[in-house]
Amino acid sequence: MSSPSYHFVTQWRVRATPQEVYAIIEDSRSLVEWWPSVYLQVEEIQPGDANGIGREVSLLTKGMLPYTLRWRFVTSEKKPYESITLYATGDFIGRGIWTFTADGADCDIDFDWEITAEKPLLRWLTPLLRGFFSANHRWAMRQGEASLRLELERRRLSDPAARASVPKPPGPYPVWPWIVDFAVGIILLMLFWWWIH
Secondary structure, three states: OOOOEEEEEEEEEEOOOHHHHHHHHHOHHHHHHHOOOOEEEEEEEEOOOOOOOOOEEEEEEEOOOOOEEEEEEEEEEEEOOOEEEEEEEEOEEEEEEEEEEEEOOEEEEEEEEEEEEOOHHHHHHHHHHHHHHHHHHHHHHHHHHHHHHHHHHHHOOOOHHHHHHOOOOOOOOOOHHHHHHHHHHHHHHHHHHHHHO
8 A cells, every 4th residue: 555655845946035035934824815825724823932943833724626634833943044844743744844045136945845644535545646636735836936926026015005916826726626527527427327328
């Protein structure tokens, strides 16, 4: 049986300084505002020490597929403007490391995410649907990169009217396409059954 473990390495590149990007990624409470396609609810449980080490955050997240994930992370290590390390528990367990590297006027952002699925749906169906679950993660991270670009643009503007003119980040993937796909699949199965009988 296939292990319900996943290892994803995501790379983003944006026109920004590591300081700008670090400030956004480090501010977990703002995730629902700038990355709403994935982060549905975020609540800080423990603030951690003066540097944010030990900060515990509870999250409800969703990707493109029609299921949600309830999990928590604890910030275990931070190197200002260089990296943030998180440990996750809940519907999956593991660790994630964000790193930020300046390259001229750009910032290279890497997210190394090693997790094991604990949610029964993911754990039991990984042998059959690993590709779908992996694609779901990649979709979520593409949304994050697009949302980060918009958030960088918004934060650089001091005028409230100019800030309001920045397009809103993409929202959660709608459920109705899945309902339509499911209904079409049932109809096709019924037609196939009728045809073979």
